[in-house]
Amino acid sequence: MEFSTNGDSHNGFTKIEKYNQDTTEQLMFHYKKVLELLGEDAEREGLLKTPLRVAKAMQFLTQGYHNNPEDILKSAIFKEDYRQMVIVKDIEVYSMCEHHMLPFVGRAHVAYIPNGTITGLSKIARVVDAFARRLQVQERLTTQIKDCIQNTLNPLGVAVVIEAQHMCMSMRGVQKQNAITTTSDFTGAFEKVATREEFIRLISTKSNY
Ligand SMILES: Nc1nc2c(ncn2[C@@H]2O[C@H](COP(=O)(O)OP(=O)(O)OP(=O)(O)O)[C@@H](O)[C@H]2O)c(=O)[nH]1
Numbered sequence: 001m002e003f004s005t006n007g008d009s010h011n012g013f014t015k016i017e018k019y020n021q022d023t024t025e026q027l028m029f030h031y032k033k034v035l036e037l038l039g040e041d042a043e044r045e046g047l048l049k050t051p052l053r054v055a056k057a058m059q060f061l062t063q064g065y066h067n068n069p070e071d072i073l074k075s076a077i078f079k080e081d082y083r084q085m086v087i088v089k090d091i092e093v094y095s096m097c098e099h100h101m102l103p104f105v106g107r108a109h110v111a112y113i114p115n116g117t118i119t120g121l122s123k124i125a126r127v128v129d130a131f132a133r134r135l136q137v138q139e140r141l142t143t144q145i146k147d148c149i150q151n152t153l154n155p156l157g158v159a160v161v162i163e164a165q166h167m168c169m170s171m172r173g174v175q176k177q178n179a180i181t182t183t184s185d186f187t188g189a190f191e192k193v194a195t196r197e198e199f200i201r202l203i204s205t206k207s208n209y
């Protein structure tokens with residue numbers, strides 16, 4: 001898959017400028033059919049470029065299949081004797097539920113306790129993105145982030161909490177506008193109640209920044 005970026009940041013996201021041509025053309029073909037099956041006139045002016053736009057959007061939203069999260073973490077590992085909790089909280093999550101291919105959106109809070117090595121803070125958020133930008137269920141997303149950090153950094157423990165709202169539950173189906181789903185997974189030191197409670201307390205505190 002050819003993905004490249006021009007480094008242009010657009011609303012905080014890097015704009016992808018190049019897509020795999022064959023994949024894009026096939027997606028365009030099928031999305032044009034989807035428009036027609038939904039009762040639209042795919043030839044009307046406003047929809048002419050829609051199959052292309054959707055083809056690009058869907059590749060953007062699933063680009064995580066082409067990222068290797070373990071390599072992301074390994075690209076910035078530093079020896080450091082800090083052995084306390086490191087928490088990156090309020091990481092925006094934009095993912096797609098694998099059942100309806102509708103978004104679920106929320107925040108991830110990730111912590112680990114280093115065991116001789118630390119990783120670049122941004123890499124934690126990049127790992128979240130690499131797993132979120134796929135068709136997912138929130139439970140698997142939570143566990144994959146935890147396993148990746150545990151297996152790559154080998155820290156004393158990892159904790160991941162994700163809070164998210166699922167569009168398939170609000171826009172359609174049961175139509176509950178305010179339901180938030182929380183998932184969590186822990187390893188090592190976070191199995192201890194006191195450590196886990198410290199993590200929960202720290203992610204619940206409002207920052208003044
Ligand atoms: N466990 C879990 N379920 C999810 C997630 N995202 C969506 N779902 C659920 O996936 C389920 C799919 O259920 P089905 O009965 O097969 O699909 P459906 O008929 O469209 O169900 P409704 O949404 O209840 O209308 C629904 O209950 C969704 O709420 C997720 O991340 N985790």
Ligand SMILES: [Zn+2]
Binds near residue numbers: 098099166168169
């Ligand atoms: Zn869904």
